[in-house]
Amino acid sequence: MTTPRDELHVLTGSYAVHALEQREREAFERHLQGCDSCEAEVRAFRETAARLAMARSLQPPAGMEQRVLAATYRTRQLPPLLAGERGARWRLGAGRRWARMPGMPGMPGMPRMPRLAVAVAAASVVAALALGSLQVVTQQRLDSARASGVAIARVLGAPDARIETMATSEGGTVTVIVSDQQRGAVVSTSGMTPPPDGRVYQLWVIDASGTRSAGLLPTVGQTGPVLASGVLRGDRIGITVEPSGGTSRPTTTPIVILPA
């Protein structure tokens, strides 16, 4: 960009309300790093813009809160920036558009693209190709997620959905979202140690009549949500380590038991 400095300064307003197109935004961000008065002005304009947003406050749809809260339990948070890493606070980067939201219904994860790739993709031909392949990936994810995704979304979106989270004895946490109306529980885990070779994590529903399997947890690390159906208030959800393929009854001490 060849925009002179004084013209750049005038862009504080457009920058604060996100009215710059990519190239000019990047040029302005470079300018911003050495321009304290611009930074102060942008900061003030953001407060002003926030007031414009507050003035249009709307009651969010029912169920949105549960979906957001459920997603926060599955999402690892960023560590703080340490001294020397500072400077990128307000500019969260071009990668954000592609930021991945693991497993939240209605927001299919998109592949994360490096900043450079995003910049290159601005060229229209490249963009068309990139977006085309993104659509394919997204569609595949949607297709595979849709069958179980709809049932899971119903539980997560149920007005009576409630959340329990508990640490397991194998590290990590298990989160269960239960809806009596939907008679289901959505179980997800995060940060658990992988089971030993030849072993799997198996999910159980424990009710007055006994214990039944609700399936195997697919992978370790961060597992996608698993639906346990027929769960009622007062039941409990347990996870045990079992031989590959699972068993019909638990054979080991549960690594976690949560109330449903």
Add this chain to the structure above:
Amino acid sequence: MQGVNRLNGAQRKPDSDPAEDGRPDLTRLLAQVARGDHRAFEVVYAELAGPVYGVVRQVLRDPAQSEEVAQEALLEVCRTASRFDPAKGSAAAWTLTIAHRRAVDRVRSEVACSRREERAAREMTDGSGDVAEIVVATMDGQRVRRCLGALTELQREAIKLAYYGGYSYPQVAALLGVALGTVKTRIRDGLIRMRDCMEVDS
């Protein structure tokens, strides 16, 4: 925190204790969120989900897409809470910047959103078709209207198209039939007048 207190509407003493005026201290809450406190995030959600959804909806219009983007923005607030720096602005401004930016990103990448994908997202986002749309009336709303009313028509239109419409300033210039340079300056002048009118601290 001054900005936050005012953001929530009524006239308050700049250094009023949050506990005193009954509004949660969002700066402190975001620090707790950064440490993994989900209860703190629930309070942040209760305070800011309305404006977040409202502004996203204002830009995107489509309820299903708006819900999706609002969810992403709120999740980003939780995920990046450790990066919030109160020295650089209020928690509300930080959050609403994220939300507005995401909405604008969605508009600009619209080509990526095939009809098919939208439909699928709609199916998966339960209950978004029958949104009960209750505009939350606030003191802020009145003051914003009054301050917008005090701008020149060009300033007002430029700000509304850019912020509420999610248009880039070259698009705003085309819509208003004025020169690019004029729009850049009008957006800035208008924001300065809005800022002074609403007594926002810099």
